[in-house]
Amino acid sequence: MRVAARRCRIRPMREDDIPQVLEIERQSFPRIWPQTLYQRELKNKMARYLVAYEPLDEDACAEKTAGEAWLRRGVGGLLRRFFGSPPQPPHERILGLVGLWYAIGEAHIVTIAVRQEHRRQGIGELLLVLALEAALEAGQNEVTLEYRISSHAARSLYEKYGFRRVGVRPRYYSDNQEDAVLMTTPPLRSPEFRQLLAQRIADQRARWGDDYPLAGREAPLAEATPPG
Numbered sequence: 001m002r003v004a005a006r007r008c009r010i011r012p013m014r015e016d017d018i019p020q021v022l023e024i025e026r027q028s029f030p031r032i033w034p035q036t037l038y039q040r041e042l043k044n045k046m047a048r049y050l051v052a053y054e055p056l057d058e059d060a061c062a063e064k065t066a067g068e069a070w071l072r073r074g075v076g077g078l079l080r081r082f083f084g085s086p087p088q089p090p091h092e093r094i095l096g097l098v099g100l101w102y103a104i105g106e107a108h109i110v111t112i113a114v115r116q117e118h119r120r121q122g123i124g125e126l127l128l129v130l131a132l133e134a135a136l137e138a139g140q141n142e143v144t145l146e147y148r149i150s151s152h153a154a155r156s157l158y159e160k161y162g163f164r165r166v167g168v169r170p171r172y173y174s175d176n177q178e179d180a181v182l183m184t185t186p187p188l189r190s191p192e193f194r195q196l197l198a199q200r201i202a203d204q205r206a207r208w209g210d211d212y213p214l215a216g217r218e219a220p221l222a223e224a225t226p227p228g
């Protein structure tokens with residue numbers, strides 16, 4: 001079942017997002033990274049992880065705060081002294097994530113996934129634009145990635161943003177021996193790529209209207225003429 005996100009926002013991924021990120025990965029990939037690897041990755045200076053999220057209902061948060069106050073005062077306070085704090089429900093629902101590694105002059109998208117019930121709402125595109133923005137900010141010349149040859153959604157998404165197929169790694173995925181397709185962008189600062197990005201961002205803006213989560217950030221990205 002599809003559920004429309006009421007509000008979608010973006011920010012760097014934090015350690016307390018990991019449980020929700022793993023939920024999304026479980027829905028998306030046959031094999032997922034262990035929690036400890038994500039913990040390490042979030043400290044990796046050559047990596048960048050971003051999430052799309054929906055802030056949860058303020059009423060739910062208010063109820064939670066009232067509940068916590070009661071707990072602090074009551075028997076719960078005593079129990080907490082001995083057993084520690086119970087896990088807190090999250091204030092935000094993570095809708096998707098994207099992860100990038102930086103190499104010399106080249107960024108590599110290591111993961112991109114959207115919560116199943118929020119797919120086909122434009123969130124994957126937002127995350128991809130964020131990854132391109134992060135790569136540009138980090139002075140990278142191009143962005144590469146690989147995807148499972150059977151993933152038509154991924155291929156269509158990447159082609160929409162100018163990625164071109166540059167090779168195949170036969171039987172790259174050990175779980176089912178599937179081939180990986182390698183793709184790369186044109187040079188990020190080329191007029192060709194800038195124009196494509198400007199067009200895609202304008203389309204995204206039209207789709208999201210006043211709720212566009214990248215509002216205010218898209219201007220430098222969408223710049224049609226490269227500097228100099």
Ligand SMILES: CC(C)(COP(=O)(O)OP(=O)(O)OC[C@H]1O[C@@H](n2cnc3c(N)ncnc32)[C@H](O)[C@@H]1OP(=O)(O)O)[C@@H](O)C(=O)NCCC(=O)NCCS
Nearest residue numbers: 028112113114119120121122123124125147153154156157
């Ligand atoms: C790939 C994925 C991230 C796309 O996220 P999404 O939020 O559903 O994508 P969007 O709604 O932003 O769609 C953007 C474009 O992607 C393509 N696309 C997305 N889902 C598609 C599908 N089911 N079939 C065909 N094309 C699809 C289309 O080109 C679409 O553009 P359009 O709306 O103009 O047709 C999502 O399907 C997913 O998480 N898949 C599992 C994980 C995965 O395969 N990751 C990529 C490989 S590492």
